[in-house]
Amino acid sequence: xxxxxxFLENIQQQLPEGVTGSQIIRDKRYMIDIRADALTEIAxxxxxxxxxxFIIASAFHSKEGFEIMYHFSxxxxxxxxxxxxxxxxxxxxxxSLANMFSGANWIEREMHEILGITFRNHPEPEKLLxxxxxxxxVYPYRKNFKS
Amino acid sequence: xxxxxIIPVGPYHPLQEEPELFKLYxxxxxxxxxxxxxxxxxxxxxxxxxxKTFEQVFxxxxxxxxxxxxxxxxxxxxxxxxxxxxxxxxRAKYIRSIVGELERxxxxxxxxxxxxxxxxxxxVWMWAWKYREPVLDLFEIISGNRNSYAMFKIGGVRRDISxxxxxxARKIMNELKKKNDLLTGAVMDDPxxxxxxxxxxxxxxxxxxDYAAVGPTARASGWEIDVRRDDxxxxxxxxxxxxxxxxxxxxxxxxxxxxxENYESIKIIEQCLDGLEKEPEGDIEVQVKEIPEGMGTGxxxxxxxxxxxxxxxxxSNSPVRHKIRAPSYVNIATFKKSCVGQTxxxxxxxLAAVDPCYxxxxxxxxxxxxxxxxxxxxxxxxxxxxxxxxQQIRNNA
Numbered sequence: 404x405x406x407x408x409x410f411l412e413n414i415q416q417q418l419p420e421g422v423t424g425s426q427i428i429r430d431k432r433y434m435i436d437i438r439a440d441a442l443t444e445i446a447x448x449x450x451x452x453x454x455x456x457f458i459i460a461s462a463f464h465s466k467e468g469f470e471i472m473y474h475f476s477x478x479x480x481x482x483x484x485x486x487x488x489x490x491x492x493x494x495x496x497x498x499s500l501a502n503m504f505s506g507a508n509w510i511e512r513e514m515h516e517i518l519g520i521t522f523r524n525h526p527e528p529e530k531l532l533x534x535x536x537x538x539x540x541v542y543p544y545r546k547n548f549k550s
Numbered sequence: 551x552x553x554x555x556i557i558p559v560g561p562y563h564p565l566q567e568e569p570e571l572f573k574l575y576x577x578x579x580x581x582x583x584x585x586x587x588x589x590x591x592x593x594x595x596x597x598x599x600x601x602k603t604f605e606q607v608f609x610x611x612x613x614x615x616x617x618x619x620x621x622x623x624x625x626x627x628x629x630x631x632x633x634x635x636x637x638x639x640x641r642a643k644y645i646r647s648i649v650g651e652l653e654r655x656x657x658x659x660x661x662x663x664x665x666x667x668x669x670x671x672x673x674v675w676m677w678a679w680k681y682r683e684p685v686l687d688l689f690e691i692i693s694g695n696r697n698s699y700a701m702f703k704i705g706g707v708r709r710d711i712s713x714x715x716x717x718x719a720r721k722i723m724n725e726l727k728k729k730n731d732l733l734t735g736a737v738m739d740d741p742x743x744x745x746x747x748x749x750x751x752x753x754x755x756x757x758x759x760d761y762a763a764v765g766p767t768a769r770a771s772g773w774e775i776d777v778r779r780d781d782x783x784x785x786x787x788x789x790x791x792x793x794x795x796x797x798x799x800x801x802x803x804x805x806x807x808x809x810x811e812n813y814e815s816i817k818i819i820e821q822c823l824d825g826l827e828k829e830p831e832g833d834i835e836v837q838v839k840e841i842p843e844g845m846g847t848g849x850x851x852x853x854x855x856x857x858x859x860x861x862x863x864x865x866s867n868s869p870v871r872h873k874i875r876a877p878s879y880v881n882i883a884t885f886k887k888s889c890v891g892q893t894x895x896x897x898x899x900x901l902a903a904v905d906p907c908y909x910x911x912x913x914x915x916x917x918x919x920x921x922x923x924x925x926x927x928x929x930x931x932x933x934x935x936x937x938x939x940x941q942q943i944r945n946n947a
Contacts, residue, residue, distance in 0.1 A: 429632060431781065432847060457762045458777070458849075459880075461860040461873035472849060472860065481781030483847050505882055506762030532589040544596060 419444040434485045443498045462514045464546045469495040497524040508523045517544040579893045613697050620653045621852030623702040625859040629848025630704045642706035642831040644822040647785040651815040656685040657853035658808040661905045668902045669746050677827035681729040682723045706835025723760040728932040734809045747801035751900030765855020767881045767904045770807045771799035789821040801903040
């Protein structure tokens, strides 16, 4: 069984440029902070080279802006590796991963609807949950949303 | 798609118990494309969770789904225990695994029944649902409810399983094994089921990896993933069992995987019951005083695949962000691969093959006499009736 620190260092050494920090959250749980423009290449490395499975992405609105955690699972070791991206408060935009694997298609559409994050080059930029009956430009998971 | 005819299945359709709309774009009998519309049933659970305390969230997430109502509390408990850095006692771990596996059993029986119904083979439907009943009775005896068992809490479980209940569970498991033999035989050897399901709705391993599908949908396409083995929680690393896979990826393979998984579930439950007998009675929880600031990810293998919960906390007593990923969220999207190119009549069983989660079991508050407008039962009387029924089942067991 590989030591936690070695596991994280091993991965980080292989990754393309764009990593800004990393953290062992606890046993089997890791977080790697990356720049938003490096997401596609790093996710490609995870998906194609390391054969990690994309679980889902969680987005939230915080003091820093819009944060997205892309959760990847390494099913051979039971590790979860979270790619952490921070997007600016004004015009949050990031490249879509749905062209690489279809598993990202729905969640990106959902994140767009609930938080207003734009996913560039999304293959199917249609509404997922709110078709027909939600007001345009209202994002219920933003901090300033009043129900 | 201008020349294609659209066949809508839903939003309210006798085949689907839940509101959702599938648009099948057809040329003649062949499905050329499929689109899915949802949101009819969006309840904003993630948002609601932010207004509940950590303990209250259990009851909220339990109501995401009526069929797999323990998977969400299971994943949420794993997640919160990760943040609080606590480990439940062994007895609680065994009880958790027993509840989780009983749920898989009743859910798989339910699916086999529904699949039979979709194929027009109603004998399988009636049988499977009849055999599922003793599992629900066992749930009622253990937890007081056929559904939404409220067994989980941070640091352990809410109720113990007594020695008498262990005996009864063993008896029910023994009988269930025979019933599963019967059902497996009926499905595996039936020429009609072979004809309707073999080579239908095929998902290749590449497809399921692309859509990040999970659970029996992935395992029936030869992708050997199971959170219970890969990232063990509760008592799954303390018992002996194996992951069931099939390489074909068609509807038949999915039925095969589920039926064989039933045997594994029974095996796990029996070993957990052995384990329970060795652990001191009543040792079912550890006290958790406060949840520190941080974030956690919890997962559990539900009957339909991996349930994933992400919680971010700030030291207060409710989540700042609670992301929930149910297995059907990724499994349903594979329809684009499994239905396109099929005939319309095969599309229904291909849609059903991933066991899409019908997450709104209806709940009743009042019963009226429509002629007089008079209330026959109010809420309290129904609760009283339900308690009497549980007591009756317990006495008869």
